[in-house]
Amino acid sequence: MKIALDPTPFHHSHSLLDFPALAAELGYKYLQMTPHADMIPFFRHPKADDALVVQFRKNCQAAGVEVASVLPVLRWSGPDETARQAAVRYWKRAIQISVDLSCTQMNTEFSGRPELPEESEACFYKSMEELLPVFEREGVHVAIDPHPDDFVEEGLAAWRVIRGLNSPNVGMVYVASHTFHMKDAPLDIMR
Template structure:
């Protein structure tokens, strides 16, 4: 298993090419390359040319930091066909950048729209028809997160859709701070979802959040009542309601720590003013939990 830093909290204070050195200084051997305005922005075509890709790869080599995964967020499941076709074009450039970086893991989100779930699922599989052969040809392992406000948010249903793609190159991401959105109408617990996913689950994000179902749904209050919002946070371990012993013990049950293809990412976005301290805390705390539960 690789343990990686998500450098998103540092996007406003550091240049892109400084991220590898920063990750090393914080104690990480790997980073996750998340959406960045100078490289692969949210929803749009990548901004990086071949020269910048080569510069970033060299910066990683110079810092002795690997890239555990590349994370694009594109509208490949959007029910608007023009936007979906554009997303597929953008995906093809993302794949080429990933290959040129020497990386074989992409993690992403289902996207689409929950209020148009059936149309979005159709769009997703239309995109899969075109992209899966490229993923398989290039040896890219794509891992997908049922993000709050995607066309599928239920963890078990997300697992079913991933299996329905019927490709060994498509796996699942479990984001701990999305847990309270993922349990769905079947009421699956975090441990249930992790164990059911088994080897399909190949990447996890570690961040805490409050359980918005608690206090009879009044843990968070939005106005006017009934807003169709999805609320979650990306806090450091211990600042929310996630049961971390359940999380780390379930990962141990599926041999997550001992599989060479798996990735664990520190994914805290809520405390940018303390990002250095929080990143070191996350690494130390994740390591302690792993050592506690490793079989």
């Protein structure tokens, strides 16, 4: 298990390149790259070029901090086809950034729309047809959170969607603060 700093509360006071030193200063060995305007913003194409990724990695090495996970939040399950295709392109760049940071764990959300669950699920699987071979080739594991307001919010239903991918490279994130939305008993979900 890795206990990682989520730098989101520090976005207003520190630059992206300051996060590794901040993590070390706070006693963390690991950092989770949550959505950030200069790296991988919410719902948009990643904004980091190779030079920024290299500098971020150097800053991590200098601070003795590793990136434990990269967390993109993209509309890969959105029922709008243009937005879905864009999200797949954004995912490919996010995967490359993760690999360049020597990080093989990506966390994310299902996205999609709860009022269009069938359409969103179909879009999720369509996106995964293209992305799953990339995850597998790069040795990246993806853990998905059934986030409130996603097309699947319930724990066991989410696990079934993930199981349907039939890949050891995809699993589930259990976010304790989302338990109230998951419907199912926590121990049933964890089992």
